[in-house]
Amino acid sequence: MTTEAIGTRSTPIGARTAVLAYLAVSGVVLLLMMLFGATMRLAQAQWISLDPTWFYIILTMHGAGMVGIAGLSGAAVMWYFVGRYVPVSTAVFLANLGFFLVGAVLILGSGFIGGFAAAWTFLFPLPAHSGSLWSINAAACYLFGLISIGVGFLLLHLDIVRGILSVYGGLGAGLGFKQGFGLAPEDTGPPPAVAASTMVAIVNIVGIVFGAAILVMSLVNLYVPSFTFNALVAKNMIYLFGHIFINATIYMAVIAVYEILPRYTHRAWKTNWAFYLAWVMSTLMVLTVYPHHLLMDFAMPTWALVAGQIISWLSGLPVLLVTAFGALTNTYRSGLKWDAASGLVFLGVAGWAIGVIPAILDGTIAINSVMHNTQWVPGHFHTYLLLGMIAMMLGFMTWLGGAKSPLGLAPVGFWLYLVGGSIFVLAFLSAGSASVPRRYAVHLQAWLPYDEIGSIGACLAIAGVAILVVRFLAGLRSAAAGGDDSVR
Amino acid sequence: MSEGRLLAAAGFWVVLWLPPVRSALESDMAVHMAVQLPLLIAIGVLAAPPLRRFEPRLLADADWLGIPGLVLAAFATSLWMLPRMLDQALADPLAELGKFLSLPLLGGLPLGLSWRRMPGLGRAFVWANFIPKLGAVGGLYLAAPTRLCAYYGVDQQAEAGWTLITVAAALGLVSFVAVFAGRPRAMFAPHDGPA
Amino acid sequence: MTRGFIPLLALVLAGGMAALSWATDGFRVVTSDGARQLAVERRPLPLPDIRLIDQDGHPFSFADYRGKTLLVDLIYTRCPTICGVLGENFRQVLEHSGANKAGRNFDLLSISFDPAHDDLQALKLYGERYGAVAPRWRIAVPSDRRGLDTLLRSFGAVVIPDGNGGFVHSSDVYLVDSAGRLARIFDADAPWSLSGAAIHEAAR
Numbered sequence: 001m002t003t004e005a006i007g008t009r010s011t012p013i014g015a016r017t018a019v020l021a022y023l024a025v026s027g028v029v030l031l032l033m034m035l036f037g038a039t040m041r042l043a044q045a046q047w048i049s050l051d052p053t054w055f056y057i058i059l060t061m062h063g064a065g066m067v068g069i070a071g072l073s074g075a076a077v078m079w080y081f082v083g084r085y086v087p088v089s090t091a092v093f094l095a096n097l098g099f100f101l102v103g104a105v106l107i108l109g110s111g112f113i114g115g116f117a118a119a120w121t122f123l124f125p126l127p128a129h130s131g132s133l134w135s136i137n138a139a140a141c142y143l144f145g146l147i148s149i150g151v152g153f154l155l156l157h158l159d160i161v162r163g164i165l166s167v168y169g170g171l172g173a174g175l176g177f178k179q180g181f182g183l184a185p186e187d188t189g190p191p192p193a194v195a196a197s198t199m200v201a202i203v204n205i206v207g208i209v210f211g212a213a214i215l216v217m218s219l220v221n222l223y224v225p226s227f228t229f230n231a232l233v234a235k236n237m238i239y240l241f242g243h244i245f246i247n248a249t250i251y252m253a254v255i256a257v258y259e260i261l262p263r264y265t266h267r268a269w270k271t272n273w274a275f276y277l278a279w280v281m282s283t284l285m286v287l288t289v290y291p292h293h294l295l296m297d298f299a300m301p302t303w304a305l306v307a308g309q310i311i312s313w314l315s316g317l318p319v320l321l322v323t324a325f326g327a328l329t330n331t332y333r334s335g336l337k338w339d340a341a342s343g344l345v346f347l348g349v350a351g352w353a354i355g356v357i358p359a360i361l362d363g364t365i366a367i368n369s370v371m372h373n374t375q376w377v378p379g380h381f382h383t384y385l386l387l388g389m390i391a392m393m394l395g396f397m398t399w400l401g402g403a404k405s406p407l408g409l410a411p412v413g414f415w416l417y418l419v420g421g422s423i424f425v426l427a428f429l430s431a432g433s434a435s436v437p438r439r440y441a442v443h444l445q446a447w448l449p450y451d452e453i454g455s456i457g458a459c460l461a462i463a464g465v466a467i468l469v470v471r472f473l474a475g476l477r478s479a480a481a482g483g484d485d486s487v488r
Numbered sequence: 489m490s491e492g493r494l495l496a497a498a499g500f501w502v503v504l505w506l507p508p509v510r511s512a513l514e515s516d517m518a519v520h521m522a523v524q525l526p527l528l529i530a531i532g533v534l535a536a537p538p539l540r541r542f543e544p545r546l547l548a549d550a551d552w553l554g555i556p557g558l559v560l561a562a563f564a565t566s567l568w569m570l571p572r573m574l575d576q577a578l579a580d581p582l583a584e585l586g587k588f589l590s591l592p593l594l595g596g597l598p599l600g601l602s603w604r605r606m607p608g609l610g611r612a613f614v615w616a617n618f619i620p621k622l623g624a625v626g627g628l629y630l631a632a633p634t635r636l637c638a639y640y641g642v643d644q645q646a647e648a649g650w651t652l653i654t655v656a657a658a659l660g661l662v663s664f665v666a667v668f669a670g671r672p673r674a675m676f677a678p679h680d681g682p683a
Numbered sequence: 684m685t686r687g688f689i690p691l692l693a694l695v696l697a698g699g700m701a702a703l704s705w706a707t708d709g710f711r712v713v714t715s716d717g718a719r720q721l722a723v724e725r726r727p728l729p730l731p732d733i734r735l736i737d738q739d740g741h742p743f744s745f746a747d748y749r750g751k752t753l754l755v756d757l758i759y760t761r762c763p764t765i766c767g768v769l770g771e772n773f774r775q776v777l778e779h780s781g782a783n784k785a786g787r788n789f790d791l792l793s794i795s796f797d798p799a800h801d802d803l804q805a806l807k808l809y810g811e812r813y814g815a816v817a818p819r820w821r822i823a824v825p826s827d828r829r830g831l832d833t834l835l836r837s838f839g840a841v842v843i844p845d846g847n848g849g850f851v852h853s854s855d856v857y858l859v860d861s862a863g864r865l866a867r868i869f870d871a872d873a874p875w876s877l878s879g880a881a882i883h884e885a886a887r
Contacts, residue, residue, distance in 0.1 A: 170670020
């Protein structure tokens with residue numbers, strides 16, 4: 001009964017090495033970007049001094065870098081598991097890593113050499129109007145970096161689509177569309193990893209298509225300023241793309257929950273009609289929820305904002321509910337052995353569930369109009385990214401490679417990360433509820449306590465993640481040699 | 489059969505070249521961009537299968553996975569979508585001839601020849617790139633505050649922009665429905681190259 | 684990868700970039716207007732002498748402006764849209780330059796390309812609407828059809844009927860230098876920059 005849920009294909013050594021390469025890059029870049037983040041918090045706490053110009057460069061790099069590795073490590077989780085059910089190409093998977101690295105170099109160059117600091121969302125027409133802080137070429141370099149990363153992900157998702165089509169015939173079947181609406185028996189549905197990969201492929205391909213269009217238009221505008229466009233349309237397209245991409249990372253990472261927990265509990269992950277319906281609903285809602293990023297744009301049509309509010313209340317819920325419920329039923333009285341990997345994966349579900357609460361508050365128009373420019377917003381997305389998405393990714397990392405690590409210390413890393421991360425996000429959330437603004441390089445005296453507590457949390461979390469990542473890197477050689485990881 | 493296709497392609501070309509047809513298809517910017525240019529490209533695609541026999545072996549080998557051919561077609565087609573080149577084709581008979589020759593020969597023909605060499609993933613990638621680029625060109629034409637073509641008014645320009653965006657949206661929607669329902673034949677049809 | 688792939692790809696890329704570069708004057712312009720602006724800026728274009736008649740019925744020609752800088756726009760008096768902007772721009776150019784002594788060293792000229800409708804009466808009314816007084820600001824038509832065609836060709840201006848009895852036409856402003864050459868072409872936007880450029884040119 002477990003074997004069916006675990007997939008019939010085994011992962012070839014080459015593919016396994018490629019996944020390990022993804023995780024190694026993700027781990028190293030994650031640590032670097034966490035250090036950038038801590039630098040900003042330490043500067044706000046006035047424990048170090050940092051030129052505001054550099055603050056905004058670091059802010060931009062931290063945002064782009066974190067979104068990037070969330071995507072990259074999510075892709076590693078997804079690809080590793082979906083490859084057990086459908087044929088996927090290791091060459092394409094590695095090509096994505098190549099495009100990502102090229103993009104990362106371009107983006108880092110645009111910031112640290114070119115001074116680009118228009119935030120990762122590159123809102124039109126900011127990239128072209130730097131007030132001489134950065135050049136047109138630096139802005140173009142950043143946009144080309146994003147295009148390179150987009151090209152890689154587009155190839156990867158299309159290849160997964162090809163694999164899904166070759167086994168299931170259509171994306172509807174891959175998603176479990178019929179099962180979700182009771183048109184086909186529940187037990188004929190695709191495994192969770194396939195349903196999730198289908199959903200992510202759909203939303204990310206749509207997102208990348210819109211992203212490519214706005215990136216091309218922004219590039220043309222940089223070099224031919226007489227080509228302008230409606231700034232509100234541009235913002236809509238950017239947030240459609242940006243929201244989908246970052247949101248999709250958690251739907252990729254959650255595959256780790258579906259695949260890893262059953263290996264500990266020796267129980268198959270139960271998929272019923274509700275599970276498939278949840279994924280169908282979330283597909284639609286992830287595509288349409290982005291207007292909640294524009295609640296302060298009064299020029300937006302009211303219906304779009306109201307829809308944004310309602311969908312953002314519901315958006316995360318279907319998959320979150322079936323996942324949280326599934327995780328509880330899967331582990332309840334299963335006698336599973338808790339270790340760092342299973343703990344991290346389980347924590348990921350909890351972090352996601354808790355992170356949804358401040359997100360729903362911020363998605364409410366009445367609250368958004370006073371909270372959106374406060375640290376409440378970084379508080380909410382750090383909750384579900386740092387304690388949700390990254391927890392699942394670290395769990396996958398620890399499960400795949402960490403077990404073979406010569407270093408112990410995994411529990412120490414786990415607790416440092418959990419305690420530090422919690423302090424860090426709570427500092428953001430409480431500062432936000434005290435109206436401390438976000439994106440300010442220099443803080444008032446009254447705000448410093450939040451920044452100091454946040455800095456301490458950040459440093460603890462970095463120490464924890466550093467332990468987990470170093471453990472993983474130390475065990476890489478033996479992890480690459482392979483070995484059956486199917487059931488332990 | 490193959491001669492029939494060639495004859496048909498040549499016939500279409502001549503019809504499109506006829507002055508009344510030309511002026512009818514070029515009097516409106518949206519028709520110029522969304523009908524005449526695609527028809528000229530289609531003529532090249534139509535002529536590709538019968539001309540395949542005459543393709544030099546060396547060239548066919550060098551066109552790995554159809555990539556160089558697709559790049560050539562992308563250049564040739566996007567060139568004639570520049571506002572200046574749209575103008576040039578109307579102002580200068582020589583440029584018009586250049587358009588009528590280069591779109592079928594450097595746009596459609598390599599597209600037709602190379603498409604068969606592209607693996608499904610490559611075709612899907614090209615398609616998924618074509619749709620947003622078409623939409624982006626439409627968006628730029630739609631939102632440009634000034635007149636970009638000397639021969640077309642701002643209202644025609646906006647109409648052309650909307651037309652391109654509508655075509656892009658329709659292509660996107662149809663592709664999505666086809667892939668969702670499981671009929672992506674065109675995209676993943678058999679090809680000559682390695683998988 | 685097959686043999687010959689890289690050379691062929693390189694060839695295609697190089698050829699494609701060369702073609703794009705040629706079509707955009709080295710990636711600087713995408714419109715024919717832009718191309719023309721760049722071309723006259725690089726090499727001012729000698730203008731043929733064209734004979735015109737102004738709103739007071741005085742005949743004159745381009746040659747009469749030798750030694751003086753001239754700002755020219757192309758209009759038709761029934762124009763409901765862009766010509767209003769052009770007229771208002773010229774009115775403001777006059778206003779700005781009035782305060783400046785060097786600003787008196789250039790003249791303004793609005794040429795109608797619609798001789799069928801624009802008789803002296805129409806030109807006069809148009810001029811009065813914006814406070815144009817000859818010879819500082821003439822509202823004129825070419826004396827004959829051939830002159831009009833020569834004018835449009837040498838300015839590179841395209842005028843097409845809009846189907847409602849009016850015209851779609853370029854809203855550019857042309858700067859003719861003291862040697863009678865077409866030296867700059869501006870998008871009709873800020874009157875400030877127009878008068879600035881004209882004063883600058885006149886002071887040379």
